[in-house]
Amino acid sequence: MKLIADNLRITKTDIQNALKAYDPKPIQALVNQCVEKGAWAIDVNTGPLGKFSERGMTFFIEAVQSVTELPLLIDTSNPVAMRVGLEAVDNKVIINGFSLESHKLEKIVPLAEEYDADIIGFLLYPDSRVPRDEAKRFEIALELFEQADAAGVSKERIIIDPVVPPLAWEDGIVQARAVLNVIRMLPDLLSFPVRTIAGLSNLTTGAGDKTKKRLVEQSYIAMLAAAGLDYALMDILDHESVSVAKASGILAKEELFSWGMVSG
């Protein structure tokens, strides 16, 4: 299970200020920390960017690339910004992402083939609602692959994100288990090694107590690993959850074990 840092987000005030001032230092400092903690890739969550679409995205990608050669996920729903990012990037790149929403199918998906990039597909209805059960998620996965294929994007480029729900939702715990089942069953169902990604930050939304949040998050990380998850998008600076994710990844995938492999 590869760990992707979700730490670089436009929703953070210091990152917004860095963008406004075109000052790369806060971004570089954050990315350096993520690299040091063992991130496999960095999610560059710029948001839609609006009037900053072009100069802003170039600034972000250049700031990150100035300090790391790790793969980057370009995380924006704005197709103009996405293209600018794909032009600016030299590192391996993953487009984050698309859904059945028509403007994403038209404007985002074709960029995957054009820029030789992997692309994340969300198991969501076209209006961004979350499906009710496993069966609906499988239908949507099939539809994502078909639509991508129609846009000339091969199935091997697609990484499925089944969308981890907040447990605090009315049926959040049932949906969280459905996500595990989908991750486990998709490769068999589609008869090829479908890659999957899951973002952890939503799961514990609304948890007031840090100990409880940590217990639930760490339990779920281990369950995701056991289900066969390929990429976990998470707070890479949370040492405890990262340690559990790494140990779980070893238990889930390795053929040989030694205690030296586990980092405490």
Place this chain on the structure above:
Amino acid sequence: MKLIADNLRITKTDIQNALKAYDPKPIQALVNQCVEKGAWAIDVNTGPLGKFSERGMTFFIEAVQSVTELPLLIDTSNPVAMRVGLEAVDNKVIINGFSLESHKLEKIVPLAEEYDADIIGFLLYPDSRVPRDEAKRFEIALELFEQADAAGVSKERIIIDPVVPPLAWEDGIVQARAVLNVIRMLPDLLSFPVRTIAGLSNLTTGAGDKTKKRLVEQSYIAMLAAAGLDYALMDILDHESVSVAKASGILAKEELFSWGMVSG
């Protein structure tokens, strides 16, 4: 996932001394701690007992029952001691356990029906070797049910223990995943809700570093819960692992979630 205390063991010096002196106090004190920490049941691991078979087992069961009404697992390979224990016990009781070893099939298994007790069946060869893969484990499970049936013990009484291996074994990590798959698949394979139990203490045998031991144990507990494990036999006095086990049990089985359910 119900948690069973594995803390009461004859291998501990103070428990051996309690037996030699027929002093119930150390046993009562330990059991009180286990009850306080939320054990669902207590495994009474007396070992074979030898010359203490009768008076020793009665002493153990009476000492434990004097402080708790929790279910007890009688954990001995000695059929004489097992019968004495079953005679002495008033609490709900589980026989721990049997395998395809012929003297256990002959002497231990029939006690389940005679004393109205559940009984744990180990997925081991008759000579106590551990099977190599899932397929062999499934064969042995079928054989355990057949042999128990032949002895008049109904399948609903049986709780399967797939035997968690030490990760430090040459293929321990592969076997540990096989155990998860067996737990997940047995109910479908046998077309009824087969109950399963797993003991955690072996998994991390040989771990020198406590942090690493904890990370691996807690990851595996969550994986066991997600696989559908019914009973976890573990050190109930290890607060951190117990907290993870409880949180994992909630994630794996509950239909509704609230943060108030999680105990930190």
